[in-house]
Amino acid sequence: MRGLVVLLMSKAAGPSQHTASDLLPQDMVSGIYPSQRNLAEITELIHTAFLVHRGIVNLKEWTNSDGPLKDMQFGNKMAVLSGDFLLANACTGLAQLNNTKVVELISSAIGDLVQGIYHEMPNSLELNSDLQPFVKSNSADPVTFSLNSAPVVFHRQIVGQERWHHQLQQLRSTIKLEEGVISTMDLCRYHGNKALESIQCFPSSEARSALENIASTVTKF
Structure with missing residues (x-):
């Protein structure tokens, strides 16, 4: 949906006046220029990177019944590295557009996205400190007891x-x-x-x- 909206806006707006002279008609596909298509791809790439990052599992709540801990640790590392790789490629593609206004808008959107995700997450520091008296430490697998x-x-x-x-x-x-x-x-x-x-x-x-x-x-x- 995000990439589709970018493509529709690009097609509706058309090329800017100062770049239209540098573009050839054969560069256009269905009324969309390569740079506009690249922006749509970058938008989807950023969204995918955040989805991958959100796949990280909280290992503090992991128990033996959930599966091998080493596998989840490896999965978390791959989620971090994969998400970072996608974001790095998105930033590279964004810089190659050579449009400071677009970079500014996308950067602002990323900031809003991060802020929204942050508000969805509980305050881990306060949560851990409040629940320390309720942690069962008499077994091999401590279980954090959520008061909420x-x-x-x-x-x-x-x-x-x-x-x-x-x-x-x-x-x-x-x-x-x-x-x-x-x-x-x-x-x-x-x-x-x-x-x-x-x-x-x-x-x-x-x-x-x-x-x-x-x-x-x-x-x-």
């Missing part, structure tokens, strides 16, 4: 599977009625409408219509 999930786990065991699913359905219904969901939908509509406004600067074309359709889906629920 423990009440849920015990409650599920007490009430049973059927009642647990019923309560989950009630919880989902309650969440849908609260302002959090409404605020999220309003935020999606806001950014979707802003995207639609920005798309209007492009001349009418099939690519622009496709972008409008993509942005419109965010504003409809």
